[in-house]
Amino acid sequence: MSHDARDGDGAVPHLTPEEFRKLGHKMVDWIADYWSRLESFPVRSQVAPGAVASKLPAHPPEEGLSGEHAWDAVFKDIEDIVLPGVTHWQSPSFFAYFPANASGPAVLGELLSAGLGVQGMLWSTSPAATEIETRVLDWLAELTGLPEAYRSTSATGGGVIQGTASEATLVAMVAARERVRRQGAPADSQWVAYASSQAHSSVLKAAMLCGVARGADDTVHVRQLETDARYALRPDVLERAIREDLAAGRRPFFVCASLGTTSSGAFDPVGALGDVLERTGVKAAGGWLHVDAAWAGAALVCPEHRGLLDGVEAVDSFSFNPHKWLLTNFDCNAFYTRDKRALLDALSVTPEYLRNAASASGAVIDYRDWQVPLGRRFRALKLWFVLRHYGARGLRAHVRGHIRMAEHFESWVSNDARFEVAAPRSLSLVCFRLKPQPGEKPEATDARNRALLDRVNASGKLFLTHTVLPAVDGQPPRYVLRMAIGGTYTEERHVRAAWEALSAAAA
Amino acid sequence: MSHDARDGDGAVPHLTPEEFRKLGHKMVDWIADYWSRLESFPVRSQVAPGAVASKLPAHPPEEGLSGEHAWDAVFKDIEDIVLPGVTHWQSPSFFAYFPANASGPAVLGELLSAGLGVQGMLWSTSPAATEIETRVLDWLAELTGLPEAYRSTSATGGGVIQGTASEATLVAMVAARERVRRQGAPADSQWVAYASSQAHSSVLKAAMLCGVARGADDTVHVRQLETDARYALRPDVLERAIREDLAAGRRPFFVCASLGTTSSGAFDPVGALGDVLERTGVKAAGGWLHVDAAWAGAALVCPEHRGLLDGVEAVDSFSFNPHKWLLTNFDCNAFYTRDKRALLDALSVTPEYLRNAASASGAVIDYRDWQVPLGRRFRALKLWFVLRHYGARGLRAHVRGHIRMAEHFESWVSNDARFEVAAPRSLSLVCFRLKPQPGEKPEATDARNRALLDRVNASGKLFLTHTVLPAVDGQPPRYVLRMAIGGTYTEERHVRAAWEALSAAAA
The missing domain is CATH 3.40.640.10 (Type I PLP-dependent aspartate aminotransferase-like (Major domain))
Structure with missing residues (x-):
């Protein structure tokens, strides 16, 4: 059976090595630039369900990309479609879940x-x-x-x-x-x-x-x-x-x-x-x-x-x-x-x-x-x-830096009468919450903390998440906020800014 | 607790955006060059067990990389340690297992x-x-x-x-x-x-x-x-x-x-x-x-x-x-x-x-x-x-091209009295073997096929693998070679060369 007369037959439009080289450099540049402008994005994506999908064609393309500037459309879509739909895990103000920190050497390996x-x-x-x-x-x-x-x-x-x-x-x-x-x-x-x-x-x-x-x-x-x-x-x-x-x-x-x-x-x-x-x-x-x-x-x-x-x-x-x-x-x-x-x-x-x-x-x-x-x-x-890139010494500095930031955050929480540390600090993780007010029911305390979390996350300035700690020592279960420090680019100033945003939102 | 006086404290030696940009370009160039010189490598790695490990330090580095040319050592190791230990799945003469084909657009996405x-x-x-x-x-x-x-x-x-x-x-x-x-x-x-x-x-x-x-x-x-x-x-x-x-x-x-x-x-x-x-x-x-x-x-x-x-x-x-x-x-x-x-x-x-x-x-x-x-x-x-890059038309051309090559390979096998097609060709996969000689025991036929496979794979010119087909139609189980065509860069000439190498090795 021969397919010679069929559509879709013939040469496969692979990128040439030179085309790949150019596009690869452009993608590397895009990433380097992305890391440089991480602080300019709202940390948690602010799109509504379906917003990303609505920008994508309903059907796959019959024809591929061709021509010298063919991939310009792809790079434009990365900016216009991907970025708004991304929660920036690499942001220095991402304190949610646990970190998933990348680094230049790791990306080169990938x-x-x-x-x-x-x-x-x-x-x-x-x-x-x-x-x-x-x-x-x-x-x-x-x-x-x-x-x-x-x-x-x-x-x-x-x-x-x-x-x-x-x-x-x-x-x-x-x-x-x-x-x-x-x-x-x-x-x-x-x-x-x-x-x-x-x-x-x-x-x-x-x-x-x-x-x-x-x-x-x-x-x-x-x-x-x-x-x-x-x-x-x-x-x-x-x-x-x-x-x-x-x-x-x-x-x-x-x-x-x-x-x-x-x-x-x-x-x-x-x-x-x-x-x-x-x-x-x-x-x-x-x-x-x-x-x-x-x-x-x-x-x-x-x-x-x-x-x-x-x-x-x-x-x-x-x-x-x-x-x-x-x-x-x-x-x-x-x-x-x-x-x-x-x-x-x-x-x-x-x-x-x-x-x-x-x-x-x-x-x-x-x-x-x-x-x-x-x-x-x-x-x-x-x-x-x-x-190899960081060496044992660099890795220790990385971990110790975050732990020190968490120690500072813990002290700021402890010294603010409105807040309390809700569980023993563990390395670079601090669980904390707004204290119960006199006579306040536990659900009401939880609700105030939930509102606080929603407020700071909606600001886009930082992103953290919550958990519920189980009942211990006669205390009921508690809704608490988690400050998980560990971003590659997180510095003391980001932790300080996070605390200031939390403190202001609590006022 | 303060760690200020500890070793390994202080600044973490991240790549700056500019350093990442340079190294990223270099890695992209390395990959583009690698794809261009794929045909120069033996397809299946020829190292002995332990050979790669023996080139690696026994202990992790205490100090990381620093200085403008720090990563030169990494790129040298990619050439000297990694490459000899790689079986080149992206080689156009890789016909083993099933393909795991990459492409420029996919690597950009990764x-x-x-x-x-x-x-x-x-x-x-x-x-x-x-x-x-x-x-x-x-x-x-x-x-x-x-x-x-x-x-x-x-x-x-x-x-x-x-x-x-x-x-x-x-x-x-x-x-x-x-x-x-x-x-x-x-x-x-x-x-x-x-x-x-x-x-x-x-x-x-x-x-x-x-x-x-x-x-x-x-x-x-x-x-x-x-x-x-x-x-x-x-x-x-x-x-x-x-x-x-x-x-x-x-x-x-x-x-x-x-x-x-x-x-x-x-x-x-x-x-x-x-x-x-x-x-x-x-x-x-x-x-x-x-x-x-x-x-x-x-x-x-x-x-x-x-x-x-x-x-x-x-x-x-x-x-x-x-x-x-x-x-x-x-x-x-x-x-x-x-x-x-x-x-x-x-x-x-x-x-x-x-x-x-x-x-x-x-x-x-x-x-x-x-x-x-x-x-x-x-x-x-x-x-x-x-x-997006290939479009439906490009993907069809990709698949059809490999199937056509397999049709040709199948015809070459069929037309050579020493060989036989061992199972119906399936898309771009051809199972074949050296025919039994008159009076030859099945184990002897299997052994000749095994020797053929070892010989061509040792040549480094191509790499294919085998299977054993179960007994059917009164035939005993058969050791057969599998020609699985599907590499991104595989062209008719590579399939032709593979057939010539097999044919010569069978002589």
Whole structure:
């Protein structure tokens, strides 16, 4: 069959290298300019639902772009359609959620990864993608003080880049179930996973994905446990829950400890939780302790925060996101395990078309068996560039600078009679709120805080988000604002301006 | 606590906008040059295990890069360490696996996404990321002939970008189980998923992840069914398996139909499989039909291949990878469903810190509920740029060109008495092998083909991979070579050269 006479046949209008070079320079310039003018935009996008879509054609173009100035229209649309619809995560006045901070070196790495266009599912499909990833994750383990057992230089451990902390938790949970199953538990056991009520939603989601939780409201198979007054998981509460489940014939198999919860940055006592697993026999049965340090893990580059790792020897897997607070643009999660065999047991499937001599030799790592997807980008490049460009010293300065800004913000809140710090400051996160007025009902206090948040966010000068802290110490649940400091370009003056805007809006 | 006196304190050595601009231009130039010299590299990396790692420092740098020429060392390492360890997926002589073709417009989109650094987990965290994705996926549905029911303009359907086809299959499987459960099946049912023996390994992996399969060797809960002589799933075989499982009290809930299997590009008869689900009552019970068209889906941009979609009305979800054969660099999977509610039922968890007015209004899409991870990159940009740059006409020319090359390759194989076409050519994929010699044992034929493959791959001139086709029509399983044509820069002359190299190596 010949298509010679068909429409759409003939030459494919690829960019020539020269055209790509010109457009690439223009895009780099656009980004450099964008970073320079970040402070000129409202931080949170102000568009209404549908506003962006209404500017896009309803149908795809039949004809492509051609001619020397063809891409001018694209650059115009970036300004007119994309920018107004963007919430500026890279703004120095973005204090919402947790940061997702990018940096020049990381963007250069992402660009190189896209240009090389390799797919590193197997060692053999690009050895450099695997070997640089392995080495750079060993570097990062050393920088954060993770013990030898989690490095590739150990007999049974190692690190891998996952897309997100959600995927890391899912992989850990699936590996845990399979390990316990291989130690003799029936596949149709009543599996139970444990975390604090403050753990990230991805723990419940992972349990839903892997079939342990039967729906989002399953409180039998996913235990979201009560915390102490600092919002940390209580070892005694965990132990009681595990013993109840064991007595009821259920199968405890997975505990997620959080280092730096999303709501308030609370730290679960990792060592004490490990002791519970040991004492209850869960560990001996193959049970798994995962640490989700998605945001706070970055702070471990500073020796003064290494105390958070006390008891890490009991941990089966540990993950944090360089894409949150370590200058490596999303997505980049660093996942470490001391039991890589458990991952392979749970995730490895080898069809004929993926077989090759290097894999068969056992001398190489095939990272596809460490993760949910088969394919993978060359994400190690951006992490490599970041670690080289900043060096350990630069990373420490980055983290310490934000923590110092948070200390200052905390002091301003504390010294203003209208406000209160609502939970212990955690590294660079401060939870705070307008204090209750005498005789004010809790809902009314919450409403005033909600109004304050809406007011400052609508101003466009800054963007922060809220959470609700659960009842503790006889206090009812509280709606609080979260000041999460960690933007690449955030300086003391931006934090000061944020405080002044909050203070003025509260007046 | 003050850190003022600590080492690593003080200014963070960010690249200035001007430094980033210079380095960004240099990286763009490097990529343009790389694409220009792709033909000068051995296609498959020739390094031995450990060779790349041995060139990397054992420990992370304490000091970062500084000074005007600091990054010269990085660019030198890209040449000396990265390049030798890269298998050149973008080489015009890469015919292995399936293509993962990038293009200039896609790389510009990836660069912009990294530079903007937005995280589009919720509509509100960057409305443009969601709304451009929705619109561009509607465009792609129109371009590929997917019916209205899969578009955002329908009442219950829509599209989303997943990372990979593996994640798409997992999401579909989890949504399927939850839908069947909500229709009354107990959570601890004996769930059974079905696919052909030729389906991608990600189907089994998804079943392992979601707990349906109890290990990689579970043939009870994941049925890998016998195919016809063209390696397509047989509706009668599926029906028999489903009825057996129903009779045994098991719960059929998910069928994966492949359009373009990885081994030989076989097409399962989608409509007839849908009829089986209908006839057996599986559909009425909430059962799900997923179509994995990871590679072949791109060909649907050409009307002459739309017949593959016959019966698509019965399909619950459909996915293909623009990152394989549609010029959009990895990762970019287009996933469509006609039942978005089922995804939300299975995947939605909403903690307080993600609540916001726009989501609560129900007027917007929050794509985090359509996928495994919480966070997401602005991947729609690269797809948008590709569709705009090439236009429908350019995409058709791209696909048709490769199919024409495969037709030629097929004819050369057919006309050479030493070779045979081993399975029907599928679009741009040709499975072939050296013919058995008179009286030759099957293992000996396989060995000669394996040796041929090793020889041509070792030459560095091209790279292709193999598969083993299962026994059909009384023939034993056969080791065959796969010629998968689809590189961005692959022209007729590269295919011709590949054939000449194969022909010479066979002599």
